[in-house]
Amino acid sequence: MKLNELTIKQAREGLDKKEFTSIELTVACLDVIKKENKKINAVLTVCEKEALEEAKKADERIARGEISELTGIPYLAKDNYLTKGVRMTAASKILENYIAPYDATVIKKLREAGAVLLGKTNLDEFAHGGSTENSAFGVTKNPHDLARVAGGSSGGSAAAVAANMCIFSLGSDTGGSIRCPASYCGTVGLKPTYGRASRFGIVAMTSSTDVPGPLTKTVEDASIVQRAISGHDKNDFTTTKEPIGNYTDKIKKDIKGLKIGVPKDFFVDGMNKDIEKSVRDAIKKLKDQGADIIDISLPHTKYALAVYYIITPSEISSNLGKFDGIRYGLSEQKDAKDLNDIYFKTRGKGFGAETKRRIMLGTYTLSAGYYDAYYLQAQKVRTKIIKEFDQVFDKVDVLITPSTPNIAFKIGDRKDPLSMYLEDIFTLSPSLAGLPAMSVPCGIVDNMPVGVQVIGKKFDEGTVLRVANSITP
Amino acid sequence: MKLDKKEVKKIANLARLELTDKELEIYGPQLSDVLSYIDQLQEVDVTNIEPTAQVTGLENVMRDDEVEEWPNDEVESALGQAPEREGKYIKVKRVL
Numbered sequence: 001m002k003l004n005e006l007t008i009k010q011a012r013e014g015l016d017k018k019e020f021t022s023i024e025l026t027v028a029c030l031d032v033i034k035k036e037n038k039k040i041n042a043v044l045t046v047c048e049k050e051a052l053e054e055a056k057k058a059d060e061r062i063a064r065g066e067i068s069e070l071t072g073i074p075y076l077a078k079d080n081y082l083t084k085g086v087r088m089t090a091a092s093k094i095l096e097n098y099i100a101p102y103d104a105t106v107i108k109k110l111r112e113a114g115a116v117l118l119g120k121t122n123l124d125e126f127a128h129g130g131s132t133e134n135s136a137f138g139v140t141k142n143p144h145d146l147a148r149v150a151g152g153s154s155g156g157s158a159a160a161v162a163a164n165m166c167i168f169s170l171g172s173d174t175g176g177s178i179r180c181p182a183s184y185c186g187t188v189g190l191k192p193t194y195g196r197a198s199r200f201g202i203v204a205m206t207s208s209t210d211v212p213g214p215l216t217k218t219v220e221d222a223s224i225v226q227r228a229i230s231g232h233d234k235n236d237f238t239t240t241k242e243p244i245g246n247y248t249d250k251i252k253k254d255i256k257g258l259k260i261g262v263p264k265d266f267f268v269d270g271m272n273k274d275i276e277k278s279v280r281d282a283i284k285k286l287k288d289q290g291a292d293i294i295d296i297s298l299p300h301t302k303y304a305l306a307v308y309y310i311i312t313p314s315e316i317s318s319n320l321g322k323f324d325g326i327r328y329g330l331s332e333q334k335d336a337k338d339l340n341d342i343y344f345k346t347r348g349k350g351f352g353a354e355t356k357r358r359i360m361l362g363t364y365t366l367s368a369g370y371y372d373a374y375y376l377q378a379q380k381v382r383t384k385i386i387k388e389f390d391q392v393f394d395k396v397d398v399l400i401t402p403s404t405p406n407i408a409f410k411i412g413d414r415k416d417p418l419s420m421y422l423e424d425i426f427t428l429s430p431s432l433a434g435l436p437a438m439s440v441p442c443g444i445v446d447n448m449p450v451g452v453q454v455i456g457k458k459f460d461e462g463t464v465l466r467v468a469n470s471i472t473p
Numbered sequence: 474m475k476l477d478k479k480e481v482k483k484i485a486n487l488a489r490l491e492l493t494d495k496e497l498e499i500y501g502p503q504l505s506d507v508l509s510y511i512d513q514l515q516e517v518d519v520t521n522i523e524p525t526a527q528v529t530g531l532e533n534v535m536r537d538d539e540v541e542e543w544p545n546d547e548v549e550s551a552l553g554q555a556p557e558r559e560g561k562y563i564k565v566k567r568v569l
Contacts, residue, residue, distance in 0.1 A: 101550035237534040306511040328554035348491030363488040379524030434528030
């Protein structure tokens, strides 16, 4: 097996037994990025020099016996994380030449653990999308079929893991942005509970649902990364002080007697029948291992998409107000006649089509006369969605659903925005409720990977990981 | 809800976005489609339902209002990205 193909666990063993060095592991990943990235376009910035320096330091740490689970392990981060001294674009023209002045909290934690940052991955501009086609720097292609999308918005992070350009990667999830590309690319992707890990230093999209999380080759690897990046942060007041479990021990426990809910509302008309079969097979696998399968219903799920496409654009229109051409990023100062004109020209030129659409949608739904009808109504329906989850979780431990209604679609196939939004229907409601959810591979349809989603109770990543681990071989 | 070109222009104006004529044409029908889709929320009965404000149960997280030292290189790097600056200040065109 080539070094870049290793899981975190395998790489850890090899490093600790001195079978290879972190430098060798890092070079193996960098070589694949150099060779494959022209084709896949998963990586926007490669930090070769910095990565080799970090790998050297990691090797010294390992020699001294100062080892944590991620010391010397090379990874890629989605290009909406600030990593000090390195360009951060958020895949937008407006930030094309922006250099991050400091590290995001999650990056800082990984740096302290001795993990090696290889570079930054492609995404939909500002994470607005489900296919990475909205990147200002070109679409990321699916390593399983280059004519298809990798999913999004963390498409670069998922494709990079699938193509073994790194040992693991970081993504961010707002309404499915880790789970969708994980499903399309056949990797594991975990969206933790809202507030489980810090958002400080990650470009804000929808502050009430954004979470950082890992994309990995195995469930066990996801548990290792999630544990390393979790925790309260004084720079993000929404982070929780709830204790972080030892997920890695927890996932090994069997699932006998565990109550697993199957919501009928997630098996909709028009979804791919072969995907449904793969998901049903995964459920059977859990039943065979002694879990109780319980049919349940979440009738307000059908409103999640409408709620999401009010709340998300509303928060985006507010969060992206900071891009004004004054302090950083693109600035169209030269031809502007006054201050206001700088805003108009900078934003008109710097933002791409989907970002403009969402800003306008949010501006509209928050504007005088429409606020009650749209934003307030959406937040009330959101309460109903959350209450429905609460009631169901009195009866079951986790829920199982498909991750996406279809396999990765052909690049350019979803032309109108609404049909693109519909690809997210299964991942949105856990985001609105802040629940942990993950996608793990459960089969192959038309030669493309299919994912199953496991949704858990608030702060119960442990059980989600345990069930996910019982699905994968 | 159907948005015509004039209304799209008004929204773009509120959002401080300079749009081309072509963009104004495209966004009208696209935004209208999404708005008619989200109109289905009007059918949900929300009598006596509180709007969601926070999902994990946190309330009024407080901290002391104190100045924190930030490393000088990071301050420089942040300020250095402004198109025009004077010392520790960022220069802008006149406001009034």
